[in-house]
Amino acid sequence: MPVPGRNVYSDDDIESIWVGGAPVLDSTVTMVEYDPAWPALYEREADRIRRTLGERVLVLEHIGSTAVPGLCAKPRIDILLIVPDVDDEGAYLPALEAAGYRLVIREPKDGHRAFKGPDTDVNLHVYSPDTGEIERYLTFRDHLRADEADRDLYANTKRELAARTWTYIQHYADAKNDVVDEIMGRAREAKSADGA
Numbered sequence: 001m002p003v004p005g006r007n008v009y010s011d012d013d014i015e016s017i018w019v020g021g022a023p024v025l026d027s028t029v030t031m032v033e034y035d036p037a038w039p040a041l042y043e044r045e046a047d048r049i050r051r052t053l054g055e056r057v058l059v060l061e062h063i064g065s066t067a068v069p070g071l072c073a074k075p076r077i078d079i080l081l082i083v084p085d086v087d088d089e090g091a092y093l094p095a096l097e098a099a100g101y102r103l104v105i106r107e108p109k110d111g112h113r114a115f116k117g118p119d120t121d122v123n124l125h126v127y128s129p130d131t132g133e134i135e136r137y138l139t140f141r142d143h144l145r146a147d148e149a150d151r152d153l154y155a156n157t158k159r160e161l162a163a164r165t166w167t168y169i170q171h172y173a174d175a176k177n178d179v180v181d182e183i184m185g186r187a188r189e190a191k192s193a194d195g196a
Helices: 011-017 038-056 093-098 133-146 148-162 169-175 177-193
Strands: 059-063 077-082 102-107 112-116 122-127
Touching: 011 102, 038 059, 038 077, 038 093, 038 122, 059 133, 077 133, 093 102, 122 133, 133 148, 133 177, 148 169, 148 177
Parallel strands: 077 122
Antiparallel strands: 059 077, 102 112, 112 122
16 A cells, blocks of 8 residues: 555665565556455454564554455555664564564665565554654545545556556555545545544
8 A cells, every 4th residue: 555645766766675676566466356354364463463572562553455345455464563663673673573574675764664474465564653654544544444435536546557567566556646645635634624
């Protein structure tokens, strides 16, 4: 799932943040209809992460399209993990690796780390508490859960873009920025109107 408000990445940017080199897609993106098993897959991973990190888990949320009932998605569970200090990798990286997670993205300037899961297709996004990503991810997810028109708009955009060939999966994510920004504008207006 794209991070609302995030910049477009050049190929050099993509290569620089991937640990061990960015995987080349050179294909279309696999998109499937919503699977009611996705929340249970998230819960299984969440339990593993909580057992692995204990009190170092400040926030743990199911995010991305697999967290929105009725929304098509890449069959990959996105998880948001907030730890006390993302730059203190020694406090969480060895434990996650021992549990089978593999660090794939390190973005020091954005305070973001991403891991792949051990036995489920997972993107585990790790941040510090002071990041604006928490609000953006959760606002976007919650709005899509509640607003059928924007959920349909996002699904149609995803299907159209997924049918194109992309060198890197990040190019596909970046191509969604305009519709994500549009939806985020409405999501924030709705949130303000609700007094949240």
